[in-house]
Amino acid sequence: MRLPAPDRPLADGVVALRAWEPGDAPAIVAAIDGDPEIATWLDAVPQPYRLVDAHDFVAQCVRSWADGIGAAFAILDAEGTVVGSIGARFGDPVQAVAEVGYWVGRAGRGRGYASRALRLLSRWLFGDVGVARVQLQADVRNEASLRVAEKAGFTREGVLRSSRYNARRGERVDFAMFSLLPGELPD
Secondary structure, X not given: OOOOOOOXXXXXXXXXXXXXXXXXXXXXXXHHOOOHHHHHHOOOOOOOOOHHHHHHHHHHHHHHHHHOOEEEEEEEOOOOOEEEEEEEEEOOOXXXXXXXXXXXXXXXXXXXXXXXXXXXXXXXXXXXXXXXXXXXXXXXXXXXXXXXHHHOOOEEEEEEEEEEEEOOOOEEEEEEEEEEOOOOOOO
């Protein structure tokens, strides 16, 4: 199943979402390499983060779109600068659930970009893709990510205790589970 990217960026006047492009690789490296926040919470992201890692990431995003298993977007500010990433993964199409994840680089944090991007992505997932549930998981100690979910209107359902091992931190971590259903998205 092929999932086409939207014909034009999803936008709200402050942020825009568009599919990742090969030319974005240097911006990805600038945002991720050496960022202690990203390194702490996203242990699967290599550190140091090099251009080859960014090219691999973009290629994986393109494959996910083509295979219909994911939709990855660059988050752009009003000037068109890449400030972060947001995406959704799709499992069983009968269940119609999308799992979302996001990060924002140091320069874009604290400006509401992630929660705006999450609302845009959720609106697209419900309206154009037709999912019945959007969910996300965030480390219970990642307060910024928890706030993003709450500001975007997601409901905290509970905690998945010791749900995964964070190799970089050398410990098992608890994740909060959040969800959003059609009709719950704030305007």
